[in-house]
Amino acid sequence: MERVLTLFLLCPALFFTTVTSQQDNVCLRPNLADTINLAGIHRYFNPGEELALSCIDGYTPVSGPRKIVCKVNGEWTKTRFLCIPKRCPYPDPPTNGELYYEDTIYRSTINYTCNEGYVLTGSSTSVCQANGTWSTLVPECTPVTCDLAPIPQFGMIIYDTTVRGNTTYYGTTGTYRCHPPHALIGNPRAECTASGTWTKTPECKVVTCHPPRNIDKGYMSTSRQRDYDYMETVKYGCTGEFVLEGSQEIVCQQDGTWSEKPSCKAPCKIGINRGRILYKGRKIWIGDLNPNRVLHNEIVSVYCKNTARNCGYAVPTQCIDGRLQIPECFEEPSGTDYTFHSGSLPSEITQC
Incomplete structure (x- = not known):
């Protein structure tokens, strides 16, 4: 009886020793990246056993191999198996709107907004899903609407574009007119604004x-x-x-x-007594200008002499409301020179 009891007490120790010695060369379940799926639920693997690798939803496998094997030393064979996030197509911005995103990989988010004067119809956000598609369609940006522009009493509006029905859209513009003898008081231009209302309506008053x-x-x-x-x-x-x-x-x-x-502006008298002038394209002796006057804004030229080159040249001057200033370079000839030596005057010699 004592021998049996002794044997029974020794058996658990022997069994424990056997199991422990067997686990010395088994492989424990590997600790890989969170994006990698491990087949099965076993915690221990004997040498020679294989473990299949796959990617969790939203990720795509690259490199390999896609399985690892438990070696006799209790270590797994090496692998370069890697899971990268799936990528969604690059999104298009909505017409009359914008989009904001940092990336297009799995779980990335797009935020949509509309330009001023437009309202977003659809979802303002979209998420890249595990199957590589966006969670929502691109939303639409529809223009804000206004009623027809209010018409002031005794007035009307002329739209810049054709308006049909009783609805106008953001950016529609027009011009107010008043029926005479009423005058328009205020801004004659009108516009459907981003708030869905028209700019302030002017008034038509008798003036x-x-x-x-x-x-x-x-x-x-x-x-x-x-x-x-x-x-x-x-x-x-x-x-x-x-x-x-x-x-x-x-x-x-x-x-x-x-x-x-x-x-009403006054004419000018030409304040010289002797000489020749250029007026309306003709050379005229001052004595032949009858009456002696040119009209406001008209131009007349007198002749000056370039002594160094011994040549003459015409200098224009303009009549301004009864005043015509004679250029300083003009020198009125003496009576003798004017009467007997007129050919030597600046207007008659070679022109510069």
Whole structure:
């Protein structure tokens, strides 16, 4: 009985020793990258056993081999098996919008936005999935809509593009007009804005101007003393040899004032007694200019002499409201030279 008990007590120790000695050359389940799948659920592998390798969802295998073998020394054979994330196609931006992303690999995210005046229809984000496709379609950016532009009383709007129905879109523009004698007070341009509303609507108000006054040395196209409506006009002219400078016509403006009136400018007398001038393309002796005057803004030339080269040259001067300045280089000849030696005058000798 004692021998049996002794043998029974020794058996567990012998069994434990056997198992422990067998695990000295087994392979433990390898600790590989998180992206690699290991076949089966065993923790221990005997020499010669194989373990298949694969990639988790969203990753693609590269290199190899795709299995490892337990060696007699308890180590696994080497492998370059590697799993890289799958890649989704490069995305296109939505029309009238933009997209933002850092990469296109598995689990990457796209964020979509629309330009000002456009509203995003669809998902604003998309994720690269394990099968290499994006989780959502590219969204659309649709323009903000406005109602038709409000029309002021006694006014209208002319759209820059054709408008159909009762809806307009962001960026639609137009110009307001008022029916005379109403004047437009405010901004004549209108636009459908990003907020879905139109810019501020102007007003159409009756505007009148007081009777205009005449101008010095001039006359008006009417002598009636009455108030004038917005956009009515009056014309001016000048008497005698005075020249009208400015617009011939003034208009009653939207602020109730007249546009700038013209003025009548005086003619000029040529302040030389002897000499020859160039006027309207012709050489004229000053005595033959009858009457002795040129009109406002007209140009006349007198002749000067280049003594060093012994030649003459014409110097222009312009009549400005009754004043014509004679160039300093002009020297009026004596009566004798003018009468008996006119051929030696700067206007008659060789021109420079």
